[in-house]
Amino acid sequence: MIFSKPSEDNINQETIGEVSEESLVEELEAEQSAVSKVKVCEAPLRPSIISEGFEFVGELKAPHGNVTIDGVFKGTLQVKALIIGATGHLQGDVQAKSITLKGEINGAVDVDELQVAANARIDGKTTYQDLTIARGACVLGELKRR
Amino acid sequence: MEDTNLYGNLEVGEGVVIKGDCDAPGRVVISGEWIGKIKAEALEVARGGVVDGEIYAAQMDIRGVLRNQVHCSGFLMIRQSGLIDGQVHYSEVEVEKGGVMTGQLHRTKN
Numbered sequence: 152m153i154f155s156k157p158s159e160d161n162i163n164q165e166t167i168g169e170v171s172e173e174s175l176v177e178e179l180e181a182e183q184s185a186v187s188k189v190k191v192c193e194a195p196l197r198p199s200i201i202s203e204g205f206e207f208v209g210e211l212k213a214p215h216g217n218v219t220i221d222g223v224f225k226g227t228l229q230v231k232a233l234i235i236g237a238t239g240h241l242q243g244d245v246q247a248k249s250i251t252l253k254g255e256i257n258g259a260v261d262v263d264e265l266q267v268a269a270n271a272r273i274d275g276k277t278t279y280q281d282l283t284i285a286r287g288a289c290v291l292g293e294l295k296r297r
Numbered sequence: 298m299e300d301t302n303l304y305g306n307l308e309v310g311e312g313v314v315i316k317g318d319c320d321a322p323g324r325v326v327i328s329g330e331w332i333g334k335i336k337a338e339a340l341e342v343a344r345g346g347v348v349d350g351e352i353y354a355a356q357m358d359i360r361g362v363l364r365n366q367v368h369c370s371g372f373l374m375i376r377q378s379g380l381i382d383g384q385v386h387y388s389e390v391e392v393e394k395g396g397v398m399t400g401q402l403h404r405t406k407n
Contacts, residue, residue, distance in 0.1 A: 284392035286372070294399050 203238045220254070237270065305338070311345060325354070327361070344378045359396075370405070 198217035201207050205222035212229045221236040226243045233247045239254035249264040250256075252271045260277040267273060269287035276293045284290055305323025309315055313329035318336075325337040327346040340354035346361035355371040357363075359379035366384050367373075373387040377395035386403045 281394065282392055282396065282398060283394040284390055284398075286389055286391040288390065289404055290390060290398075290402050291404055293401055296397055296399050 198232075198234070201239075203236070235271075307337075309346075311343075342379070 196216075198219045199211075199213065200219045201222045201224055203221040206225070207222065208225045210227045211218065211224070213231065214229055215231055217232040217234070218228065218230045219234045219236065220239040220241055222239065224239070224241045224243065227245075228241065228243065229246045231248045233245065233250045235241055235250070235252050235254040235256065237253045240257075241255065242257045244259045244261075245256065246261045248262070249266075250260070250262045251266045251268070252273060253268045255272045256275065258275045260273065260275065260279075262277070262279050264281040265277070265279045265283070267282075267284045267288045267290060269285040271285075272289040272291075274289075274291045276295070277290075278295045278297055280297050282294075282296075305321055306325070307319060307321045307323075308326045309329045309331060311328040314332070315330070316332045318334040319325065319331075321335075321337040323337070324339040324341065325335060326341045326343065327335075327348055328343040330347045330349075332349045334351040334353075335348060336353045338354065339356040339358075340348075340352065341358045342348055342361040342363055344360040347364070348362070349364040351366045351368075352363060353368045353370075355369070357367075357369045357373045358376070359374065359381060360376045361379065363379070363381045364383050367381060367386065369385075369387045369390075371388055373385070373390045375381060375390070375392045375396035375398060377393045379393075380397040381400070382397075383400045384403070385398065385400055386405055388405055390398075392398055
């Protein structure tokens with residue numbers, strides 16, 4: 152086995168390291184569509200990714216971590232920085248410091264900084280501190296400012 | 298004062314408080330305070346301006362405060378200093394960073 156230093160540009164490269172284990176575990180669990188809990192990630196390293204085509208059902212807690220959702224997430228999410236890609240769909244409750252939304256959110260959102268891109272959609276009860284919405288976005292439901 | 302009053306337009310200056318209904322075929326610019334109903338083609342609320350009531354417009358550019366019932370059949374733009382509170386109906390919306398939008402939002406597709 153060759154141990155190589157994880158490089159900055161190869162985020163998806165499967166190297167042996169403490170972070171890849173987390174994302175590997177997540178991808179496996181997401182693939183099986185099982186209800187599961189993920190360990191709390193303390194190290195602010197590479198994002199955990201729920202890729203397109205994967206469905207995650209359950210509770211995800213990463214209060215110091217980053218999560219990127221390109222697939223389907225159903226459940227509760229507690230994260231520091233969340234990016235929902237154009238193909239991403241989140242159904243449930245989210246609590247985050249920052250959310251960049253290019254896909255869809257259905258549910259209760261509690262965030263410090265919310266950025267909604269064009270073609271994105273957010274539906275439900277949203278509580279925010281800072282809000283940016285691009286033209287073309289679809290924002291529905293209740294908005295509240297902390 | 299320069300006579301720039303074009304047909305269909307209404308401008309409420311800073312410090313002016315109006316209570317009533319308005320139906321303007323053109324552009325309405327509020328720098329003061331308006332309590333009541335406004336129906337316009339384009340509505341601009343300047344920074345420091347306050348509109349409280351039933352507001353209908355095709356285009357909205359908000360730098361001040363807009364309260365109550367807001368119906369924008371076209372493009373609703375909330376600037377950095379803008380604040381909207383209430384029942385908001387829009388077709389397209391954009392919120393600049395710093396802008397505040399609270400209440401219930403509804404989207405009408407035109």
